[in-house]
Amino acid sequence: MLDRIRLEPSRFFLHLTVFVIVAIWTLPTAGLLVSSLRDKNQIAVSGWWTALKTSDRNAQGRMKGAADQIEKDGSFVISGNLLESSDGRGTIRAFGIRVQKPDEFPAGIAAALDGGKTLLVNGDGSYVFSSPVAFEGDRGQRVFYVISVPPRFTTENYENVLFAQNIGRSFVNSLTVTIPATIIPILIAAFAAYALAWMKLPGRGFLIAVIVGLLVVPLQMSLIPLLKIYNASGFLAKTYLGVWLAHTGFGLPFAIYLLRSYMAGLPKDLIESAQVDGASDFKIFRRIILPLSFPALASFAIFQFLWVWNDLLVAMVFLGSEQDKIVLTYSLNSLLGSRGGNWEILTASAFITIIVPLIVFFSLQRYFVRGLLAGSVKGG
Amino acid sequence: MLEQLLWAGAIIILGVGGCFGYFYGSNLLLDRIFPAHAADMSKAHRNLKFQSVIRPWLFLGPALVLLTVYLIYPVFQTIWLSFHDKSGEAFVGGANYAWAVNDGQFRQSIFNNFLWLLVVPAACTFIGLIIAVLTDRIWWGNIARSLIFLPLAISFVGASVIWKFVYDYRGEGQDQIGILNAIVSWFGFEPQVWIALPFWNNFFLMVILIWIQTGFATVILGAALRGVPEDTLEAAVIDGAGPFKIFWRIMVPQIMSTIIVVWTTITVLVLKVFDIVLTMTNGQWDTQVLANLMYDWMFRGGGDFGRGAAIAIVIMLAVLPIMIWNIRQANAEQKGGH
Numbered sequence: 125m126l127d128r129i130r131l132e133p134s135r136f137f138l139h140l141t142v143f144v145i146v147a148i149w150t151l152p153t154a155g156l157l158v159s160s161l162r163d164k165n166q167i168a169v170s171g172w173w174t175a176l177k178t179s180d181r182n183a184q185g186r187m188k189g190a191a192d193q194i195e196k197d198g199s200f201v202i203s204g205n206l207l208e209s210s211d212g213r214g215t216i217r218a219f220g221i222r223v224q225k226p227d228e229f230p231a232g233i234a235a236a237l238d239g240g241k242t243l244l245v246n247g248d249g250s251y252v253f254s255s256p257v258a259f260e261g262d263r264g265q266r267v268f269y270v271i272s273v274p275p276r277f278t279t280e281n282y283e284n285v286l287f288a289q290n291i292g293r294s295f296v297n298s299l300t301v302t303i304p305a306t307i308i309p310i311l312i313a314a315f316a317a318y319a320l321a322w323m324k325l326p327g328r329g330f331l332i333a334v335i336v337g338l339l340v341v342p343l344q345m346s347l348i349p350l351l352k353i354y355n356a357s358g359f360l361a362k363t364y365l366g367v368w369l370a371h372t373g374f375g376l377p378f379a380i381y382l383l384r385s386y387m388a389g390l391p392k393d394l395i396e397s398a399q400v401d402g403a404s405d406f407k408i409f410r411r412i413i414l415p416l417s418f419p420a421l422a423s424f425a426i427f428q429f430l431w432v433w434n435d436l437l438v439a440m441v442f443l444g445s446e447q448d449k450i451v452l453t454y455s456l457n458s459l460l461g462s463r464g465g466n467w468e469i470l471t472a473s474a475f476i477t478i479i480v481p482l483i484v485f486f487s488l489q490r491y492f493v494r495g496l497l498a499g500s501v502k503g504g
Numbered sequence: 505m506l507e508q509l510l511w512a513g514a515i516i517i518l519g520v521g522g523c524f525g526y527f528y529g530s531n532l533l534l535d536r537i538f539p540a541h542a543a544d545m546s547k548a549h550r551n552l553k554f555q556s557v558i559r560p561w562l563f564l565g566p567a568l569v570l571l572t573v574y575l576i577y578p579v580f581q582t583i584w585l586s587f588h589d590k591s592g593e594a595f596v597g598g599a600n601y602a603w604a605v606n607d608g609q610f611r612q613s614i615f616n617n618f619l620w621l622l623v624v625p626a627a628c629t630f631i632g633l634i635i636a637v638l639t640d641r642i643w644w645g646n647i648a649r650s651l652i653f654l655p656l657a658i659s660f661v662g663a664s665v666i667w668k669f670v671y672d673y674r675g676e677g678q679d680q681i682g683i684l685n686a687i688v689s690w691f692g693f694e695p696q697v698w699i700a701l702p703f704w705n706n707f708f709l710m711v712i713l714i715w716i717q718t719g720f721a722t723v724i725l726g727a728a729l730r731g732v733p734e735d736t737l738e739a740a741v742i743d744g745a746g747p748f749k750i751f752w753r754i755m756v757p758q759i760m761s762t763i764i765v766v767w768t769t770i771t772v773l774v775l776k777v778f779d780i781v782l783t784m785t786n787g788q789w790d791t792q793v794l795a796n797l798m799y800d801w802m803f804r805g806g807g808d809f810g811r812g813a814a815i816a817i818v819i820m821l822a823v824l825p826i827m828i829w830n831i832r833q834a835n836a837e838q839k840g841g842h
Contacts, residue, residue, distance in 0.1 A: 138638060142638050142639060142645070142648050145638075149651060149715065150654075152670050152715070153654070155666070155670065156666045169679060170681065171682075172683075173686075299512065300516065303516050303520075304520055308520060311524065311527065312570065315527060316563060316564045316568075319561075323559070324556065329835070331564075331568075332838065336831050336834040337827050338571060338576070339827075340823050340830065341575055341579060342772075342795075342816070342819045343776060344798055344819050344820075345575075346575060346582075347798075348802060349582055351802075364515055364519075369570065369574070373574025373575060376567055376574075380567060406531045409563075435659075436660065436661050437778055437779065441802075448508070453661045453779075456665060457783050460668070467669065467681070471665070473665075474662050477661070482654070482658075485656075485657035496723055
């Protein structure tokens with residue numbers, strides 16, 4: 125339809141504009157994903173967009189001490205390999221013996237040092253240090269060098285955060301919170317929505333108006349009073365049950381609103397003929413309404429799942445900070461505080477927290493969009 | 505780990521099963537107490553009547569109880585608490601509000617919230633509208649929309665990590681690993697600690713929410729645009745209207761009600777913004793907002809429920825006009841519709 129109206133002078137410009145916008149929207153997430161798979165030393169020194177390039181890094185090592193020297197042709201020689209204790213990757217490009225000048229001498233050429241000493245460091249890390257007089261001291265000379273490290277991709281970061289940083293545990297906790305907190309409100313809201321859509325009931329219009337009003341009540345209004353109730357009750361404070369109920373309560377207005385408007389739109393004849401046939405409300409609900417409302421139920425389920433999985437505030441207030449209960453968002457937030465500079469931990473953890481919503485989102489996008497449209501275009 | 509999984513599975517089954525049990529059991533109970541198939545006809549009739557009066561409330565019951573406990577009662581309790589001292593015992597009149605008006609942090613939060621309200625809904629709606637129009641006209645528009653829509657699935661905390669990485673700053677002489685500073689240095693400017701630049705840092709935090717919410721605006725507005733009747737557009741073309749004129753004079757007015765819905769939805773969200781500020785700056789460098797300030801007063805330094813409640817009331821007051829407007833819309837629709 126819009127094709128017939130020329131909004132832009134050239135198609136090329138249109139494609140370019142959309143491409144740039146899409147790039148701006150996807151690059152931040154792409155950076156996170158790429159970084160989470162990089163070697164942790166490389167994340168810290170070079171941008172993720174250089175991930176495929178070989179990077180240079182300054183490092184230092186210590187040669188063997190005087191005990192290892194050998195006398196050969198009148199001079200004293202210490203030899204060994206600077207890279208043998210590391211993982212052996214990379215090539216030394218240059219070296220030096222002062223921290224200010226790690227690139228003083230090129231690798232592979234013997235450098236003349238003070239007192240007639242010579243030092244040769246090769247690209248593979250092997251070195252030959254020779255002197256006309258005997259070396260002294262137990263500790264060897266320090267060597268600074270510039271090493272070129274080829275790009276390296278690894279799943280180490282993920283292994284680290286899953287097992288050492290408790291993200292694996294939090295993942296299970298998040299599932300424990302999210303699954304019931306999604307199913308329970310669906311059940312409760314579906315029954316309520318049916319009652320509000322199809323059952324005779326005094327004050328129906330008023331109840332619907334209340335629910336529409338509750339749609340926008342800020343969560344913040346509920347926190348303090350609920351915290352008081354929870355602390356007084358004992359069995360709700362810092363338990364999964366308490367969090368499920370809180371998410372259920374906060375999700376109900378939208379659930380009832382969405383499901384009621386959908387159910388009210390179902391064909392009237394169908395329900396009335398079932399009533400004439402003597403089917404009970406419970407039966408009508410189970411056999412007719414629930415199957416027909418599947419798209420709306422799926423929409424809400426996705427919403428609630430994403431909302432609960434991504435929630436931080438409710439989990440912080442009602443679940444507390446014990447290791448066996450903290451959810452992914454909470455863990456990620458504490459890592460931001462304690463490991464603020466360790467991007468290998470943060471990027472991998474963040475990706476683990478967003479992977480589940482992304483899968484849900486991409487596989488069920490159709491229902492999600494339908495729910496969005498129903499929830500906000502109609503009346504909302 | 506396995507133990508935790510089993511345990512989690514067990515409580516999931518217990519929680520969900522308990523819920524199923526209520527609906528099934530309460531219905532069965534109602535049928536038993538007032539059997540519809542009694543031998544006595546008049547009794548059966550009376551029982552059926554009882555059933556039809558009671559059953560709606562069985563269906564609605566759990567929802568009404570939860571809504572009352574989790575939303576309605578807390579609203580009144582918070583109002584009450586906002587006139588009491590930190591432990592909620594002594595009545596202090598308007599002292600909490602008087603404190604708020606004179607508190608520097610509170611003023612800062614009001615100012616920042618105001619900035620957020622001014623910028624974020626407008627930016628999301630405007631950019632969303634543009635993207636909706638542009639992507640409607642290219643063959644890969646669906647893919648483009650999906651990608652722009654994608655951040656909506658990401659948590660605020662996850663998004664904060666993503667953007668903290670974008671804004672990352674490295675001292676002089678080091679390679680910048682944050683893409684923003686890398687671009688800035690590439691153009692020859694000085695790299696900055698973006699989130700610690702007072703005033704402007706607010707905008708860098710807003711970018712995160714705009715990044716998340718624009719997809720929402722795109723989808724809703726895109727659907728509305730597709731509903732604009734074609735003949736109005738054709739008439740405009742015949743009259744010789746240019747593309748910008750068609751957009752502003754024909755399309756935008758026809759989808760105005762949808763624009764308002766998108767705008768108000770994002771406005772409500774902005775008023776509650778908490779996670780982004782907490783994870784990015786925790787209110788430092790003049791970025792405090794009401795929701796985070798309230799959290800501070802609830803938990804930090806022993807907590808002061810009176811002041812926290814007063815801040816919550818301020819957020820509620822800001823939402824109130826939208827709430828009233830929504831209720832009126834819904835009522836009008838009910839009278840007009842089914």
